[in-house]
Amino acid sequence: WDFLESPGTDEVLYGGAKYGGKSWFLCVWSYLRACAFAKKHKIPKSSHPLKVGFLGRKVAKMFRETTLDTWFKTIPADGYVAKGNPTEIIIDDRVKILTGGFDNRELVNKFNSAEFAFFAVDQAEELTRDEMALLRLATFGRLVVNEKAIPGKGLLTANPRHCWLKDEFILNPIKQRKFVSALPTDNPYCTQKYIDNLIDSLKHRPKLLAAYRYGNWDVLEDAEQVIMDSWLESALNRHGEYWPFVKEYIAIDCARFGDDETVILLMNNTDIKEKIVMPYCRTTEISGRAAALSHQNNDCELVVESIGSDLGAGVVDELTELGHSVLVYTPQGKSSEPDKYYNCRAEAWSKTAKVLCSGVIDEDSNCFVALTKRGEGDNYGLDDTMRGQLCTPHYKWVRGKIVIEPKEDIKDKLGRSPDHADAYVIAVWAWPFISMPNKSGSVRHRKRQKSPMSM
Structure with missing residues (x-):
């Protein structure tokens, strides 16, 4: 949270083990970020609320079944209005968050003209570098409010995988990008039954088990290949x-x-x-x-x-x-x-x-x-x-x-x-x-x- 609030940080990758509470944190941060933005910049109520953020995942169907479902279960229902397809989350008729999947070409095309103050992407390891670039271009320095450019902020969650995330946030990070490891023990709702099930299901794949249980990013490229x-x-x-x-x-x-x-x-x-x-x-x-x-x-x-x-x-x-x-x-x-x-x-x-x-x-x-x-x-x-x-x-x-x-x-x-x-x-x-x-x-x-x- 401190990294996300720091002016010296543009993006945070909250990545690591399974069931580390990453999606929950993503939703809570997105909601509070939108609320704080509306208050700080004194955004007035309107029939056309200001679009300030994007919340999404690679595949729209998986986003609805996981991330958006977590939002509905976590954020108080009286704190927002959700409508449309793809869903727009409207907060106090002042600001709204666009949501959806990168497999929706119509939605992705909107990034070319979009102006966001922040983005929150769940399971970012599913995205390509080019897809992430589109979102970054729509966020950093694009939105202007009261004649002031908004610097932009991004939160990514991910599970360990050999991909561009490891290069950008772990192996060769730039100063403005920070990595925070997530563990199942960070999630107060994680049960021992879940841990036992994880161990039993992946005991034949020790490297993948290490990645999913301990957030170990030192995994092989084929770690998630089903059959070797x-x-x-x-x-x-x-x-x-x-x-x-x-x-x-x-x-x-x-x-x-x-x-x-x-x-x-x-x-x-x-x-x-x-x-x-x-x-x-x-x-x-x-x-x-x-x-x-x-x-x-x-x-x-x-x-x-x-x-x-x-x-x-x-x-x-x-x-x-x-x-x-x-x-x-x-x-x-x-x-x-x-x-x-x-x-x-x-x-x-x-x-x-x-x-x-x-x-x-x-x-x-x-x-x-x-x-x-x-x-x-x-x-x-x-x-x-x-x-x-x-x-x-x-x-x-x-x-x-x-x-x-x-x-x-x-x-x-x-x-x-x-x-x-x-x-x-x-x-x-x-x-x-x-x-x-x-x-x-x-x-x-x-x-x-x-x-x-x-x-």
């Missing part, structure tokens, strides 16, 4: 060992849009026995292909992704009518551990990461994780497409829960939908629900040899 390539490499090298048993089943990720692909995987535990890729097509083509594959492999069970009223739902219905045992994976559905994961998708990706990291899919039986590298002309094993897609998504920690970045963002990175990776994640997620095989005895996992026909 080194884990896949270890699985590829884990051949020639004996599985205690093999669950054989089929996982299907159905195409949602015209440029997506339907990916069908025949699984032997964690290894890919066969992969079929189909363009966007009718449900009957998918269910027919999957049913035939199941029949060829002892009428094995199937798991299908469906969001309820999509291509997947039709495939589920058709396979069920054909008499097949079908498990439905609903990515947006409720997690089996709602205190840890935002939804079923977050749980599936996180548990796949844990399985690959540990190298074991079932600790009781010591059933290990193994993969076969796909060769040229093969239709089985891990190929470069799936490998790249598996290592692309990142995750975040939002209000004590793991959230996987939106599929649209992953598509932007890859230039295509991560359908191959989704199919594998569905398969690993489904493994505990697949029936145990009737056969007993251990089965050796080894790299398959090419048939003479493929040579």
Whole structure:
């Protein structure tokens, strides 16, 4: 607070551990800053209150669900009026704060002509340097009140990440920018249950745990990458060992849009026995292909992704009518551990990461994780497409829960939908629900040899 009140400070980065009370402080400071500004400069009441600040985050939807929700819960309701979309917060009919997300292009375009006295950005690590530059240009020295230029002030909150924030506020800070570390112990509402949940959820990622628990910014660039390539490499090298048993089943990720692909995987535990890729097509083509594959492999069970009223739902219905045992994976559905994961998708990706990291899919039986590298002309094993897609998504920690970045963002990175990776994640997620095989005895996992026909 002292830094923010100091004339020698332009911006403060309040960053560090999760649940350090950063969003709460951001909202309280923004409100009090606007009130103090109106009083200091004797801003009169008006039907068009003076726009003095901006409160926002990268994605508008996340801003509404987190930061703005914190505002409504924290700031007394009789102290302001909130209206419009995006929301404008009006205080005493004298000043107002513009709010929203940087993904709203219409809102961002307003920065070109905006004149702010302050800004407050939550989860600033999500922004690019260019996006931050637009806001700075609209704030420092732009607003003039009573023929006096307002110097401007900025507050940023962030979680540890290798990005421009670390360079500007920690490694090479300029005099006018200050960094203040946030810790869970700074938040009087942080419970031991939250800390225990954080430790349990990220125990397989010690560097990320250090960042989120202790605010350690000395983390690797890949700290928030869900699945590491080194884990896949270890699985590829884990051949020639004996599985205690093999669950054989089929996982299907159905195409949602015209440029997506339907990916069908025949699984032997964690290894890919066969992969079929189909363009966007009718449900009957998918269910027919999957049913035939199941029949060829002892009428094995199937798991299908469906969001309820999509291509997947039709495939589920058709396979069920054909008499097949079908498990439905609903990515947006409720997690089996709602205190840890935002939804079923977050749980599936996180548990796949844990399985690959540990190298074991079932600790009781010591059933290990193994993969076969796909060769040229093969239709089985891990190929470069799936490998790249598996290592692309990142995750975040939002209000004590793991959230996987939106599929649209992953598509932007890859230039295509991560359908191959989704199919594998569905398969690993489904493994505990697949029936145990009737056969007993251990089965050796080894790299398959090419048939003479493929040579």
